[in-house]
Amino acid sequence: MSAPAEVPELVARALDLSRRRGFITSTRSETGRLLAALAASRTGTLAELGTGCGVGSAWLSSGAPKGAHIVTAELDPGLSKDVQGIFHDAENVEVTCGDWTVLEQYAPFSLLFVDVREVMASIDLLADLLEPGGIAVLDDFVPSPFWPPIVDGQVDTVREQWLTDERFAAVEMLIDPDASLIIATRR
Template sequence: MNEHLLREPAPIPALWADTRATGFTMASDPLTCSLLRTLAAAKPGGRLLELGAGTGLSTAWLLDGMDAGAHLTTVDNDPFLLAVLHRHLGHDPRLTAVCADGDPFLCSLPVASFDLVFADTWSGKYRLLDEALALLKPGGIYVIDDMLPQANWPEGHAEKVRQLLDTLDGRTDFHTTQLAWASGMVLATRRA
């Protein structure tokens, strides 16, 4: 299989150029983004949530997979990074981009209101995991990445990852699959 045959969404080259110009180095892996697009396409008319928008690279992939009736809410606490996202994706009526701290924003959302949650920051992943999972409707998919060792991990982070994986694996209300692929992904689907 050829990774170079990903069919990038049209905004990606310009988003990458602006992302590099900002110095932002935490963008999601293109393989991860390709899977996000596929999962978004599996939720026609769905409500999607992205925690940790960054400059909008993964946002662009999610939007590319969504149909006209779907809606994506994305949140990040950095207005400088969100300005890049707005410049390239802000015209899309299916997108709501919010500049806020992830923890209180996550806690403000109604339970069972999303079909897919991509947690790409500490909020909803290492903090407030139960709250993030409670946002999913039956059949809703929780997605995280960066579960394989990364060069930018701080001291002791590997143990946090192991604890998170163990916690997700132990949940009986979700079917969970760990993928040693891309940056290391986990997909968890809420059982009906």
């Protein structure tokens, strides 16, 4: 099955920045379309942890309803400035410069897209950033047919933790033969 060829204008601009910057780990279109669909069901504040070139935030913006606010933080000042340029006319997106913790001031989030593996391990901190019923989307997992999930010969404790934590109703979704993500809704 092939994905639709057209992508929203903001996504196209973010992908162009990714190509120019040599950033090869941008959000996949399959994940992006899921983010847009989930964002369409959300109100309040949505966030992306792991801005990169802004592809994930562009997908969130493309689906978010009027009045929803999207915040994202990029550690690299030069890249942050470039990403701010992409969203210069997007009233619903705010790009800040700093590590992900600068976004704590905007919590609680109705949707939180986490694209940084080290941050995913901080389940207690992330749980506290979500409103009740808030959704966390965690990206970049390698599918595993085993339980507990095994990757590179080791138990994937981050995935195991998110899928078994009683604070969440969580599911792992295969988005491509070589990639999966977790969707976790805060109870």
